[in-house]
Amino acid sequence: MKNKILGLLTVGIMSLAACSSTASTAQIFLYDATDPFIQSLSGDLEKDIKGFISYQSYDAARKQTTQNDDFLKAVSDKNTKILIMNIVDRLASSALIEKAEESKVPLVFINREPLTKDLTVDDWAEANCYYCGSDPKIEGVLQAEIAEQVLGPASSFKGSKWDKKGDGKLRVAILKGELGHQDSEYRTEFCVSTLRDANYDVDIIDTQYCNWERSKAYDAMKTMYDPSAADPIELLFSNNDEMALGAIQYLKDNYVNAPSSSSSSSVSSSSSSSGTSPTFSERFFPIIGVDATADGRAAVEDGTLTGTVLNDASLQATVITAIIRHLLYQEPMPDFGSKVEIPDADNPKDGNSYKVIGEKVTK
């Protein structure tokens, strides 16, 4: 009897041990699992890697402390073969790289880029730390190109239906993601500079940080949008679709579907020059986002979102998967064609960065 119990115990322990020892694991750390873009990116990634490695996902809920705690547990687990970091605070990456180097577990940063000098802090980091995300500069350029398509050439802007004040200046409002986030800063910088380069007389009348969140943008619009303002918004750039959708929702709730239609009719009468009812963009202003999430595409379809730039989650997941296979099995990196910027092999100090190039999405 005793032996039998012992035997069962042994079998149990052995099977437990077997369970926990066989599975080499990819640990995936998400900065915010409720973010729609992160959801589609991690969903695509999990689909791509589940065939060859088990994985576990952690949600930091935008707290670096939480992410650090999860990271410490994961990095000390001997089954952990690779760490996929969607880091909350890019400045924390130096500590995480240092810690990962102790256990010699390679790191792939995704979506949120660490400082290049942290990514290349030493030889180990140069060989084992990768980044894959989008190219925010090009996304900014593409946002500006969408604006140009809608607004027409700068030369004919003055007096057009889009020049609400009629002085030829293009009054731009910007919904920014996070301060210091490279996607946020570069998208903003390049969408503005591209328009200027195209000879638009750009006047940035308002900039609001909304932390990538729809609800914050909704709230921000309360102060940003005034239909009777002396300097009306003539173009709205949003660093992502979520914030753009927040702004659209605010306009819908307060002007399109408002019980009293007096204010909306005044706007419509002032902006409409033709007999047909104006489009959403004509009635308010063109709104251009980034990401082309499912909601964003739907909004483009129904005409409320003027355009967006595809931040290709699926292609990024493919690249990340290739990086994982490269780090784990020494497989060579495949050729992704013109859609992906690859690291400069001659300049290791630039870091192993793979950046997916966006694509304009309009109706």
Place this chain on the structure above:
Amino acid sequence: MAFAIFVVAMVLTAYGLYSTNVTSSTNEQMLATSQQLLTNYETYFDSVLTTSNNVIGKYSNESDDLATIPSDMGTYFDTVMSIKNEILDMSLYTVSDGTMIASNTSYSEKDTSVTKQAWFTEAIQDDDSKLINFFSRPTTNPSGTTYSFTLSKYIPFEKNANYNAVLKVDFDFTKIVESISPSTLGDGGHFTIYDKTYNVVYSSTKDDKTTEISLLKTFVLGSEIEKFNSHSYYLYAATISNTSWRVAISINYDAVNGAINNFAIIVLLVGVAVMAVFVLILSIIANSITRPIRKLQVEMADIESLNYDASLKPEIKGSKEVVELNRSFNQMMARIKELTGKVVDEKEEQRRSELKALQNQINPHFLYNTLDSVIACIDKGESAKAEEMIIALSKFFRISISKGQNVIPLENEIEHARNYLLIQKLRFGNAFSYDIKVEPGLEKYFVVKLILQPIVENSIGHGLKEDEEGHIFIHAYSDGDFLKFDVSDNGYGMMSSKVLELENSFKNSTVYQGVGLKNVYQRIRIYYGDKANILIHSEEDVGTTVTIVIPKEGALKHEE
């Protein structure tokens, strides 16, 4: 022994559980304290960044009428500082040449070489740097009272690239530290802020930080219990969000170790006391069970040595089982004693009858022969000789009968032999002479009667030479634990092979020769056991000596 192991295991388990519980609950508590402190700092730096962001937002939305910027921003700085009193100064410089664009009103220091300052160069060093807030190391101002750090941030001015700027905000760090540091870090407890290359940015203690920093390098993040600067610490290392800085929080851990050690000592003492008490109780219980059993065991050992009287003591008290066992044992012993008694009685009875039967084998021929000789003497008119013979015969038979007793005083047995010799000598004339010698001091011994006479009869019958006078010598003496009776003659003697044959004939009951010797031998063996013996020593032409050997212990008292 097993019990001691059990108690030791119990003590160890208690100690292990306690120290695990205390450690884990303390560690949880210390982690919570650390995280609270970290949260305080992150909240603070968050507010610092909010200030920075607000300035950036404000500056981005400045009109491109450059003339209004200095006063507008200056007023804004004054407003911010009136709300946030930990800000010492705020100022704004062009990236291109470090010209001051704006500052708070009270800002006096007009640094002309800002482009060479670390806060300035770091903020615009590369693309990455332009995106982040740079925090310079706190410095002590000349008066030594204020500990401050500087935040700098590149701010692009979308409207006019010439007005791309660097923001500089000086914060009073002392106020911050005082307002958000808990006093619960314990003796020597402190926190240290350091950058990613492990240069100390700020520490709440002035103690040497070499050991602490080298420990931090080994585990980078998380918490460990470490000993340095003569204390044990719960050492917690974390990144501070939105800065490149990290913080190490050291909470005194001595008290925890002390508590665990105290508990260990108490548990050990209690354990030992409990063990002692248990051992005492256990030995009492064990004794009360085993003592009666041990008594029983002793009695059983007595039985092994065939002492059947040992038992039958009903006073053994103990558990019901033992009492019952003892009762059964006593019953068994009583039965065994009864049975063995019976066997002994029966054996005794058998012995007596055998002895009697053997003694009775001796007499008839001798009686007839002697009476014939007496008749012959009377016929020849030798009445004196006849009388002497009858007297001797009378004595002889008196001793032979001895009131029916088997065992008689040694001197009677000698007397018996002497009377026999006398009768024979009277019968056969002067064909032989005899001598009897008894060692003094043998008077107290008793012997089985009629053991000498058959030997003497043999000596006379077989041991005398026809042509010379024979001599019979009886010698009774003590030899160690034995009484010995030698009956010697000076006859032909025997060859040693004949001696062996003779000894075989009386010692081995299957061979049937020499009635006299065999008869005596059997009787002394019946009465005295294996120690009794008959030895024959013979030399050809010299004579034969037959020795009866009897153990003294069997000859000391005579049976009733």
